[in-house]
Amino acid sequence: MEPVLSVRGLRTHFVTPERTVSAVDGLTYDLHPGKTLAVVGESGSGKSVHALSILRLLPEPPAKVVAGEILFRGRDLLRMSPEEIRSIRGDRIAMIFQEPMTSLNPVLRIGEQIAEAVILHQKSSKEKAWAKAADLLGKVGIPHPEERVHDFPHQFSGGMRQRAMIAIALSCEPDVLIADEPTTALDVTIQAQILELMKDLQREYHMAIILITHNIGVVAEMADDVAVMYAGRPVENAAVADLFKDPRHPYTKGLLASVPSIYCRKDRLAAIPGQPPDLGDGFTGCPFAPRCPAVMERCRTQDPPQFHLEGGRMANCWNVEDESKGRWHRFETSRGGA
Secondary structure, X not given: OOOXXXXXXXXXXXXXXXXXXXXXXXXXXXEOOOOEEEEEOOOOOOHHHHHHHXXXXXXXXXXXXXXXXXXXXXXXXXXXXXXXXXXXXXXXXXXXXXXXXXXXXXXXXXXXXXXXXXXXXXXXXXXXXHHHHHHHHHHOOXXXXXXXXOOOHHHOOHHHHHHHHHHHHHOOOOOEEEEEOOOOOOOHHHHHHHHHHHHHHXXXXXXXXXXXXXXXXXXXXXXXXXXXXXXXXXXEEEEHHHHHHOOOOHHHHHHHHOOOOOOOOXXXXXXXXXXXXXXXXXXXXXXXXXXXXXXXXXXXXXXXXXXXXXXXXXXXXXXXXXXXXXXXXXXXXXXXXX
């Protein structure tokens, strides 16, 4: 199956008179129709910047995509004119932003915000667009949609605003849906409902989904494939079952070891010691080397290549060559914090 979206060697920098920050550095993956790819990493790893690079929503300057390709059905989004990318953004590729209260326009009714994309991209009449807005609100689980379509965002709860954002994103039945932390700030029950809603709508529309998250539990629930990022760089790509069963990169191992479990009888959760590097300082070698329990000397001086492994998975780590030598180390419980 041909991928609907292919990211190849994406590099996005923020350039200021003082310094250059490499926010995304060499990200590569394929996204297939009807599948969900989770992009995982801690805050500041470049997950959201990569998504905004796809839609070309970053302010230029200071942001600049300095290398790579983003191929949507074979066409490079980075080489499209502003008019061409506007015709795709919100139509063929849509995005659910992280905070719905700041993403929704507070002075426009919910129905207007859904109908706007339908009128723009599908050349629909205002009456038909409003009817579709009400229908979409019903599909995403808003009760009495014919009435609530006339409400303003402040009249919706947090979970309802997130559902409204999903309705806006689905208004033109996109091929690709980018969901940036779609369950942030929602309670656990509402989180589960939102995730189940996304899976149901994915089956109905046969969408491909890019799910940006740092929640490993959400990854296990939603994803088919996973791309792990650290300090702007890709460190591991794998099918979700393979990643959980046999992570290859030490950072991935650390992430999985830090997940709380009802079976865990330790006083504290495992933690990865140290801090991520400052992306504006520049560094040589592997960015994870100062925190890695399996570090070797060349890790500090040479960038690790991307090793292609069995099952189509990839890992950017020198230790992949040395697995047979027993160089992997398990992350033990850190006394420095939970």
